[in-house]
Amino acid sequence: MTYKKGFATLAVHAGETPDKITGASSPNLVMSSTYVTDPDVSFSAEDFGENTPYIYTRWGNPTITQLEQKLAELEGAEAAIAFASGMAASTGLLLQFLKPGDHLVMSDVSYAGVAEFAKDYLPARGIEVSRVDLSQPENLRQALRPTTRLVYAETPANPILKLTDIAAVAAIAHAAGARLIVDSTFATPVATRPLELGADFVVHSLTKYIGGHGDAIGGAVLGKVADLAVLRKEVGIHLGGIISPFNAWLIMRGLATLPLRMRAHEENALSVARWLEDHPRVARVIYPGLASHPQAELARRQMKNFSGMISFQVKGAGEILARTFAERLEVIHYAVSLGHHRSLIFYLATQDMLRTSFTLTSAQEATYREFAGDGIFRFSVGLEDAADLIRDLEVALA
Incomplete structure (x- = not known):
């Protein structure tokens, strides 16, 4: 019988199954960088797809896959990609879906690293950025342009704990043809599930509450399968900011008690x-x-x-x-x-x-x-x- 499992059950079991060979109950840590594979498998990211076997850990790894599946279940997302850090997740997402001439609206207060990236790096490469107080949704409506492609909100905002009404901001962004990213690191999926409120992407620094023990750095982007397939190929594989399997294993262990x-x-x-x-x-x-x-x-x-x-x-x-x-x-x-x-x-x-x-x-x-x-x-x-x-x-x- 199929039924919807509770959040705590998913935190323990999602993405994990006992090892078929050894019967090990806990997930294995697969540290291999490479895998024995069929000679007919293409070693080109252009041919990478949902059914591509494990070839090289920059492309995919069993331990990382388990973490991504667990994150997706907890966040109510179609898919997830784990990155080497929260910064790698956020910057990779922005670089993938913005091009010169595009406009980004970003919360006026957000994590310092992302704020500095938007203040200096993006404008130097032809991307216009407006910083907006998203605690008042109408401010977003006034800031939108025909070239606005993404809106980036963080709620609660680091460090002052100012909030953004995700549903209201999502509706305004979508009406203008823009997509909404929500950094939900402070909230975690225990508190808020932004995709259910209309967000298109969710970003987490896994280093923080999700890992929970201060011993592993990681990040994640969650969203639709089609969007994340492009992100995995272009940013994950080509830019290479993938998470270490050991860090993925530590973070997955922390998730069980989230x-x-x-x-x-x-x-x-x-x-x-x-x-x-x-x-x-x-x-x-x-x-x-x-x-x-x-x-x-x-x-x-x-x-x-x-x-x-x-x-x-x-x-x-x-x-x-x-x-x-x-x-x-x-x-x-x-x-x-x-x-x-x-x-x-x-x-x-x-x-x-x-x-x-x-x-x-x-x-x-x-x-x-x-x-x-x-x-x-x-x-x-x-x-x-x-x-x-x-x-x-x-x-x-x-």
Whole structure:
């Protein structure tokens, strides 16, 4: 009997079957770069197709295939491609579907690496880029041009946790003949499934929540089979930014516990966020699960889990407190990245972000400062006991 399996069951079993030869229950790690194959098989990417056997790991690998199948099931996608990093996934997708003369609309606040790529690399190659505050969907309508091919949104946005109404933005983009990309790294498919809301592509940094343990770098693009077949051939095979099978295996192992981890991240983050809101040295806390988030209604409507990311402003000089955190915190690591089982915190000065990553209008800068002030602490709340995290912060804030 065929029936629709639950999310937690898919996280454990999707893409995996016991080994037919050994009976091994856990998925094998296939580290081979090459495979014995039939002499009639073509070694040309032009002939690569759905039924092409494994030839060379840059083309395909059994372990990577299992990860891609699991990701597609969890995201409700027709297909997935795993890349060497989240940056490789995002930049590869943009390079594949944009050409000189095309126009890209991108969220005014997004992951710094992608923001810098759109600010410098794409315009230098003849692609026009408009940075737009997508928290207001009507801003997109005003920014669209006849040459707009892609809209790139990130929700919640890194680092200020501003949200985009995916369904509304998708409808506006599609009416203009453009396609929507959603970076859903902070949300994960536990919280939000952008394809079901109208997005054409979903991007994840697998390094973060999906891998979950801070020991493997990877990225993924999910979408329709036809689109991803082109992306695999041109970007995966020809540009070669494919994920290591070992990293794919580690990330697949992390995926099995994603639903459990995200529940724990959310529970801890809500406890810590409420405590921070009451602390006299904290000026503002931004967390989608709090009623004080300016888009709390959208968060409740669009997210089934509020994740473990908190941003907060402090009273006084954040740079000084950052040094104090680095010296005094014992449980929480003062480090970049996010979505790991251990808690991580890092200070992001607004002036540095505006200088290096974001080119914003005065109105957009004002909106950014409403969330971030002169700087924010981006806090990735881990799986430790919430009481220990609060105690750690209490000592450092004293």
